[in-house]
Amino acid sequence: MTAPWQPTDGEHPRPRGVAFLLAQLGAHATGRFAERVGELGLTPPDIGLLRMIATSPGRSQQSLAADLGVVPSRVVTLIDNLDRKGLVERRRSPEDRRNHALHLTPEAERLMGEIWRVASAHEDDICSGLDESQREQLATLLGLIADRQGLTAGVHPGYRRPAHARRPDTSR
């Protein structure tokens, strides 16, 4: 009972192509990662922020917002969470007292080790069906696509407006 628009469903037990598999696996990987870091009391966005601050301490919230492609007010919320948990400190910069220089607390520095362990376990879990050479092949192919699609290394588009946020025009 193959509908005309369907690409010979019978021949392919898993009908959809690379794009669908990427979407499916991406959501799966994100969800599993969220579960794992959830045990540390963190969310995936938290991790990204911590990493960015660790990489260049003293950054302003505006600069984070710009790099992530989100609105500054969102960074306020995100940093508030980390601040409340005692993981990041907002230090008023003496030169320009308008902006907040962001720094990790000692506890956060310690946490980064945990996070790295969790991320490693996650990577191994996701790749568990593949041998070493397949793993490299895959990383290469994915890297090619990421470059071609113009994705910034290390910036998860999940920070930006999510997929179906914008309701399409209902007139059709």
Add this chain to the structure above:
Amino acid sequence: MTAPWQPTDGEHPRPRGVAFLLAQLGAHATGRFAERVGELGLTPPDIGLLRMIATSPGRSQQSLAADLGVVPSRVVTLIDNLDRKGLVERRRSPEDRRNHALHLTPEAERLMGEIWRVASAHEDDICSGLDESQREQLATLLGLIADRQGLTAGVHPGYRRPAHARRPDTSR
């Protein structure tokens, strides 16, 4: 300035591994797809529902909810949208008048052709950096992971509770 928890950032311009690339590309692919089908007045969830109904017409809302791993009340909303657009019909089943047998309207049948075209273009776009053999390789590798991770063919986990919906315990 490589922090101790960082996997030699300098050596790898794109530091993260397969898991991160999957998450990143998955979100990207989903977003691009949403843009494309948005021009047809649809969202990615809509597409999935239409496909499931087209594949087995007469299904009940409960059965969809079960397959998608979502709560029945959500299917109500989703089907409401499609109903309002004149794409799906709820027919009271004569045997058990409690459930709604779902069917595509003729207009929806026609739309499926459009959708198929859009999905094809999307697939080509996502794979545009790869040659035919790389494309096959990639599909195979992704399929291996999907199987290993126990993902149901054709069911996007995005239907379920999204990544950071559940705020982790704030005590830590």
Add this chain to the structure above:
DNA sequence: TATTGTTATACTCTATAACTATA
């Protein structure tokens, strides 16, 4: 009493806009 679908409600995520302090 159990099941299908629905409505009412609440919570989270996120953006927009108005506002404060500083420059």
Add this chain to the structure above:
DNA sequence: TATAGTTATAGAGTATAACAATA
């Protein structure tokens, strides 16, 4: 007047729970 950050507010997406009709 312009900029960094904040607060107030609103909208979309989704779950939970109470409810109606049917079995």
